[in-house]
Amino acid sequence: MNPKKKISMAVVKRLPRYYRYLSDLLKLGIIRISSKELSDRMGITSSQIRQDLNCFGGFGQQGYGYNVEILYNEIGKILGLGNNYKTVIIGAGNMGQALANYTNFEKRGYKLVGIFDVRPEIIGKKIRDIEVMHMDEFDDFVKKNKVHIAMITVPYEKTPEVATRAARAGIKGLWNFSPMDLKIPYDVIIENVHLSDGLMVLGYRLNEKLREQKENKEKN
Amino acid sequence: MNPKKKISMAVVKRLPRYYRYLSDLLKLGIIRISSKELSDRMGITSSQIRQDLNCFGGFGQQGYGYNVEILYNEIGKILGLGNNYKTVIIGAGNMGQALANYTNFEKRGYKLVGIFDVRPEIIGKKIRDIEVMHMDEFDDFVKKNKVHIAMITVPYEKTPEVATRAARAGIKGLWNFSPMDLKIPYDVIIENVHLSDGLMVLGYRLNEKLREQKENKEKN
DNA sequence: TAGATTGTTAATCGATTAACAATC
DNA sequence: TAGATTGTTAATCGATTAACAATC
Secondary structure (H helix, E strand, C coil): CCCCCCCCHHHHHHHHHHHHHHHHHHHCCCCEECHHHHHHHHCCCHHHHHHHHCCCCCCEECCCEEEHHHHHHHHHHHCCHHHCCEEEEECCCHHHHHHHCCHHHHHCCCEEEEEEECCCCCCCCEECCEEEEEHHHHHHHHHHHCCCEEEECCCHHHHHHHHHHHHHHCCCEEEECCCCCCCCCCCCEEEECCHHHHHHHHHHHHHHHHHHHHHHHHHC | CCCCCCCCHHHHHHHHHHHHHHHHHHHCCCCEECHHHHHHHHCCCHHHHHHHHCCCCCCEECCCEEEHHHHHHHHHHHCCHHHCCEEEEECCCHHHHHHHCCHHHHHCCCEEEEEEECCCCCCCCEECCEEEEEHHHHHHHHHHHCCCEEEECCCHHHHHHHHHHHHHHCCCEEEECCCCCCCCCCCCEEEECCHHHHHHHHHHHHHHHHHHHHHHHHHC
């Protein structure tokens, strides 16, 4: 492998999936796995698995395969899970609370340290031992606690303003849940979650299938 | 264009994004747009836009460009938004309630008609005018109302069981929010939402950036 | 050692971009 | 008509798959 070569997004996006499957294998008590076995489970080619893993170095052994635990830990490292990134949630509505209760993130090393909102009726409420704070305290909190990531679950119109404020306060990564392609003139990494896009793809596939079924019926 | 040729997923996944941008243009009162102008706004090539649209037919006009409203409606049709798909939510926890309140889906033609749970304390509660029903009523409700899509936001362990039940009841599409690749032996279309995968990709990008910054600092 | 399976190179496939004739 | 921009073909680029020598 060549450590200088830039890893393509196609590969990076597959890493969390590998990580998930390896976590399952680990729980099942499986010690070693070949690229062939893993490819069968995941529904991809073994070639792709070996190719992907070799972007980051040789984690396997000829004639043996991969040690599940080692590979799991290595992918974790590649994904930066050991960095113990601290996160905050801005917007303690249903989505914010859902994310706060999503213990999967903690398991993956993302530590939720604060929840913010502006609505008086929700300030002070406890969600998973974390008291909802007012946005007035946001900037100081981020600086004091060296928070890396903000999950933004505020109403659509507020999103750019809140994102800008977070970037100014020193946040390095934004996870945006509003249905827009968030763009702000700050040096910050943005991941947009477009839930309704996913639903529309489901709708398209449903559509295609119903159309095919109709065509087949007409043939007979 | 060749109507027989299968549309690639790469293209399909871009359609909701086009739809979003066209919706914005429509709101701005813009009547026509060229592939070049749209490509500038979206940060992709005009070639890709023309190529994508031509998978489905010629919606533009030489020397003029595309009529925003027509294109918007055509993409809506392709995505099957006119089919008025009916949806239900299974699991009225935070995520379920967040989805229930996500009015974007309604705007896109997905009509939420029912919410289900098994916890006595939540049955009967109203969320956006829809009363939470007990799962005992699920099968009858789906059949009677011809529900197409179920959004599954139940705890991890319950997911396969609930999905199976939904498929048996006649649901055609499942939108799964548990962090697993849902697989059941039924003829049903499944879209998995892997929220933590997205967070991990954000973590990777953050990691890369911090590493680069460190390297640059060491050089100077 | 023999068998298995990796790491890696080469071949293929598919997706994106460039180019331009057609045409509004 | 002249200018603009599409629809579409061809060229390029990147990602996936196949193949196999290296080696555990």
